[in-house]
Amino acid sequence: MLYSKTTPEQKRLALRAALGSGKLQQFPGAFSPLSARLIQEKGFPGVYISGAVLANDLGLPDIGLTTLTEVATRAGQIARMTDLPCIVDADTGFGEPMNVARTVQELENAGLAGCHIEDQVNPKRCGHLDGKAVVGLDTATQRIRAAADARRDENFLIMARTDIRATDTGPAGLQAAAERARALVEAGADAIFPEAMGTLEEFQAIRDAVDVPVLANMTEFGKSRLFTAAELESAGINIVIYPVTLLRSAMGEAERTLDVIRLDGTQEPQVERMLTRSRLYELVDYEAYNRFDTGIFNFLVPGRR
Ligand SMILES: C[C@](O)(C(=O)O)[C@H](CC(=O)O)C(=O)O
Numbered sequence: 339m340l341y342s343k344t345t346p347e348q349k350r351l352a353l354r355a356a357l358g359s360g361k362l363q364q365f366p367g368a369f370s371p372l373s374a375r376l377i378q379e380k381g382f383p384g385v386y387i388s389g390a391v392l393a394n395d396l397g398l399p400d401i402g403l404t405t406l407t408e409v410a411t412r413a414g415q416i417a418r419m420t421d422l423p424c425i426v427d428a429d430t431g432f433g434e435p436m437n438v439a440r441t442v443q444e445l446e447n448a449g450l451a452g453c454h455i456e457d458q459v460n461p462k463r464c465g466h467l468d469g470k471a472v473v474g475l476d477t478a479t480q481r482i483r484a485a486a487d488a489r490r491d492e493n494f495l496i497m498a499r500t501d502i503r504a505t506d507t508g509p510a511g512l513q514a515a516a517e518r519a520r521a522l523v524e525a526g527a528d529a530i531f532p533e534a535m536g537t538l539e540e541f542q543a544i545r546d547a548v549d550v551p552v553l554a555n556m557t558e559f560g561k562s563r564l565f566t567a568a569e570l571e572s573a574g575i576n577i578v579i580y581p582v583t584l585l586r587s588a589m590g591e592a593e594r595t596l597d598v599i600r601l602d603g604t605q606e607p608q609v610e611r612m613l614t615r616s617r618l619y620e621l622v623d624y625e626a627y628n629r630f631d632t633g634i635f636n637f638l639v640p641g642r643r
């Protein structure tokens with residue numbers, strides 16, 4: 339009922355333990371607080387909160403238009419509805435290194451378990467598009483150092499994302515990614531998100547370059563093949579995200595339903611594919627509110643009528 343009783347501190351500890359377990363952790367992307375409940379119910383160990391989903395849901399492209407306030411607010415709404423640790427996409431940290439410091443403190447306040455900060459220039463773009471540019475090593479490491487120094491809970495996870503691989507599609511790009519990953523860990527990153535890796539061998543190369551957890555981004559219609567959990571685990575990957583998968587599924591289904599209503603004049607053929615009323619009520623814990631309400635209106639004071 340209401341919000342999660344698991345504290346942010348407990349969630350951060352759980353995330354640290356999960357990442358150190360040696361088992362691949364699958365984090366689907368929640369597009370809403372309710373979808374985070376579904377992710378928890380299905381037995382996943384954590385929730386990812388995607389910058390692309392946040393922006394797209396507002397009708398905006400994912401090019402750094404969303405603000406820290408918008409991201410922290412929405413991420414906080416999602417985080418408080420689940421007992422699972424949530425990792426949020428903090429893009430480039432919303433400004434200069436000093437802004438990155440504030441970003442981390444706001445995300446801590448919002449109850450997140452961790453965030454990732456990338457080395458793209460502003461305006462940033464989806465990591466799987468062409469023509470990206472990254473900042474120099476100094477700025478990239480300053481962002482991470484500022485983030486690591488700003489946190490007040492040492493277990494808040496600072497993940498560094500590097501987009502440098504795609505700036506040179508040949509072996510030099512991969513070499514640059516491995517070097518940058520090492521430098522970002524040196525600057526204080528607790529985990530590495532190598533963006534737009536093409537093959538399992540590329541993931542393996544980053545894995546070999548650092549001794550912190552490594553993330554794989556299994557976003558659809560991107561540069562990576564959609565590797566299975568077993569494949570990623572065999573490459574030594576610690577955490578995999580499916581960032582936009584649920585939004586794409588939900589919007590795909592919404593589009594099909596709208597077409598049916600237009601064509602058939604009724605949604606009837608789609609009803610059997612929908613979340614039922616009782617399932618929806620289960621997810622919002624309706625029953626618990628009912629008990630609460632009954633209790634309030636039935637209280638007795640001994641000796642009084
Ligand atoms: C992971 C990502 O940063 C996101 O915002 O979810 C995106 C996902 C996407 O656009 O498919 C990314 O840059 O890969």
Ligand SMILES: [Mg+2]
Binds near residue numbers: 389390400427429
């Ligand atoms: Mg993003």
